[in-house]
Amino acid sequence: MDNLLKKLGWNAFFGKHFRDYVGLYEPARVSTVYKNGYNVYTKDGEIRARISGNLRQKEHLPAVGDWVAISKDEIGSATIHVILPRKSKFSRKEAGKVTEEQVIVANIDTIFIVTSLNRDFNLRRIERYLAIANEKGAEPVVILSKSDLCKDVNNKINEVVEIAPGINVVAISATENDGIEQLSPYLKDGKTVALLGSSGVGKSTLINSLEGYKRQNIGKIREKDSRGRHVTTERELIMLENGGLIIDNPGMRELQLWDAGEGMLDLFSDIIELEMQCKFSDCSHETEPGCAVKNAISDGSLSEKRLESYRKLQREIQAVERKKNPKLAEKKKWKDIKKMAKEIKKIKKR
Ligand code: GDP
Numbered sequence: 001m002d003n004l005l006k007k008l009g010w011n012a013f014f015g016k017h018f019r020d021y022v023g024l025y026e027p028a029r030v031s032t033v034y035k036n037g038y039n040v041y042t043k044d045g046e047i048r049a050r051i052s053g054n055l056r057q058k059e060h061l062p063a064v065g066d067w068v069a070i071s072k073d074e075i076g077s078a079t080i081h082v083i084l085p086r087k088s089k090f091s092r093k094e095a096g097k098v099t100e101e102q103v104i105v106a107n108i109d110t111i112f113i114v115t116s117l118n119r120d121f122n123l124r125r126i127e128r129y130l131a132i133a134n135e136k137g138a139e140p141v142v143i144l145s146k147s148d149l150c151k152d153v154n155n156k157i158n159e160v161v162e163i164a165p166g167i168n169v170v171a172i173s174a175t176e177n178d179g180i181e182q183l184s185p186y187l188k189d190g191k192t193v194a195l196l197g198s199s200g201v202g203k204s205t206l207i208n209s210l211e212g213y214k215r216q217n218i219g220k221i222r223e224k225d226s227r228g229r230h231v232t233t234e235r236e237l238i239m240l241e242n243g244g245l246i247i248d249n250p251g252m253r254e255l256q257l258w259d260a261g262e263g264m265l266d267l268f269s270d271i272i273e274l275e276m277q278c279k280f281s282d283c284s285h286e287t288e289p290g291c292a293v294k295n296a297i298s299d300g301s302l303s304e305k306r307l308e309s310y311r312k313l314q315r316e317i318q319a320v321e322r323k324k325n326p327k328l329a330e331k332k333k334w335k336d337i338k339k340m341a342k343e344i345k346k347i348k349k350r
């Protein structure tokens with residue numbers, strides 16, 4: 001196996017799916033998606049690429065992080081013929097459209113959920129990100145950034161650990177170079193990390209400090225825009241000097257709740273277990289007798305706030321589900337997450 005390909009994340013899984021194309025095409029990984037083309041890493045370096053006419057006919061387009069099968073032309077650019085199966089993916093509802101799945105990034109091992117320890121710090125938002133990240137086949141890690149601006153870092157860490165059981169929570173300061181070493185287990189050769197977090201929380205600063213050199217000088221690609229002017233675009237899949245790959249994609253910042261249903265099941269498993277003990281299977285936990293959720297709130301084992309964030313997330317997911325499948329939503333008004341999760345599974349199987 002070629003060493004650079006390995007560094008890029010090539011492994012037996014993709015090798016197996018590439019078997020039919022050996023001798024015909026060569027493997028490459030998509031590093032940037034433009035309006036009218038792609039950049040891909042090959043075993044010989046990064047080159048421009050476009051998709052074949054055949055691939056254009058198909059519904060799915062390459063996303064950042066995808067492994068693809070390419071051919072090269074005489075002038076050194078590439079044509080993408082095949083998208084290899086994805087090990088994991090993040091997708092969203094296409095802006096404006098009713099519900100078309102758009103894959104934003106693919107083949108991620110770890111997802112860094114970044115929130116800063118100053119004004120941006122918000123447990124509800126972290127919960128939402130966790131629900132988005134949970135079921136994607138990538139391990140979520142919560143990164144609390146700008147620790148230099150916070151006086152009670154340990155309290156904040158504990159608050160997050162409470163809402164994110166079993167998930168690694170680390171505090172860092174990218175500007176003070178503090179705590180960054182805690183990220184090294186995730187930044188190994190061939191391992192891909194994607195960043196999720198609002199604008200301004202310090203994602204680019206973190207990448208700069210990980211890269212060991214300034215991204216401004218090296219991470220930008222010059223390309224011509226539609227009028228032929230040179231513009232610079234940030235490369236989205238970045239190979240780090242000390243191993244590992246990191247994806248900072250603007251689309252991740254706008255991620256909507258898509259397919260978060262199952263992630264939510266994990267995140268709020270304590271409430272869902274309580275719900276299963278309610279006397280009535282369609283209990284709304286308002287006024288019904290024999291309500292295990294109400295009981296847990298009165299004995300203090302469940303907080304009102306946690307129940308409220310569960311409900312809020314549930315409403316948001318239902319809104320997305322309704323858009324995805326209006327007919328189903330019309331026929332049925334989902335009362336609880338368990339029923340909804342079953343429906344989601346059925347839809348997925350179809
Ligand atoms: P992004 O939008 O998430 O990529 O955020 P940036 O990396 O552009 O950072 C936004 C602002 O936060 C910039 O002014 C950074 O200098 C600042 N910043 C980033 N990391 C830190 C940090 O660890 N500590 C402090 N005090 N400021 C930071």
Ligand code: ZN
Pocket residue numbers: 275278279283284285286288290291292293294
């Ligand atoms: Zn109940």
